[in-house]
Amino acid sequence: MKKNILFIPYNINYIYIEEKKNLNKFLYLYNDNYFFSININYKQNIKINQDTNTVIIENRNFNNKLNLFNHEFDKFLYSWDNFFFNKIKFTGKGFKWKKKETNLFLFFNRAHKCFFIGNNIILKRLSKSKIIILKNNYKHLIHDSILIRVIRSNNIFTKRGLRFSRQIILKKKGKTASQ
Known part of the structure; x- marks a missing residue:
C-alpha cells in the first residue's frame, strides 16, 4: 500500500465529501480567487489531519508517478497566492x-x-x-x-x-x- 501525503497551505480552505450511493469521494480546495476539486476513487482511502493540514491518500495499487504528482501539486498550490x-x-x-x-x-x-x-x-x-x-x-x-x-x-x-x-x-x- 502506497501513501500519498499532500500538504495544504493554511491560506487554502478544503471540504471533504463522501457519497454513500456511488462510493465517490471528493476533496474540494478553494480560496477567494480559485477553486479546485480532486476525485478520489473507491480503491483509495483518505485521512485528513486538521492540525497539520495534511491529507493522506492510501492507494491499494502501486503507482510510481505519485512522487511526481506530489511535486506538481505542491507547485500548483504554491502558485495560487505567490508570484x-x-x-x-x-x-x-x-x-x-x-x-x-x-x-x-x-x-x-x-x-x-x-x-x-x-x-x-x-x-x-x-x-x-x-x-x-x-x-x-x-x-x-x-x-x-x-x-x-x-x-x-x-x-x-x-x-x-x-x-x-x-x-x-x-x-x-x-x-x-x-x-
Whole structure:
C-alpha cells in the first residue's frame, strides 16, 4: 500500500465529501480567487489531519508517478497566492519601450514594430532600462521572458539589446591594429 501525503497551505480552505450511493469521494480546495476539486476513487482511502493540514491518500495499487504528482501539486498550490518574477534589462542608444496594460511596445530603431502581448502577466517599470515581469506560473513566466528577450537579443560586438538581469554578458574582441 502506497501513501500519498499532500500538504495544504493554511491560506487554502478544503471540504471533504463522501457519497454513500456511488462510493465517490471528493476533496474540494478553494480560496477567494480559485477553486479546485480532486476525485478520489473507491480503491483509495483518505485521512485528513486538521492540525497539520495534511491529507493522506492510501492507494491499494502501486503507482510510481505519485512522487511526481506530489511535486506538481505542491507547485500548483504554491502558485495560487505567490508570484514569480523575472527582470529584463536593455542597453543601447535610442532604445525605448512603452507599456499599455499588459502589452509591451519596444522601439529599437527598426522598420517594423516589435511588441509583446502578455496574458495574465503584470509588467512594472523599475527604471528607464529595466522592467520586471510578474506571473503566478513559473513555466509560463520563463516562456514569456524568453519570448521578450528574443525580440532583440544581446549583440556580442556592441553589447546592445535585451537580456536577463543576471545574465552573463559576453563581449567579442575586436580587431587590433598592429603597427
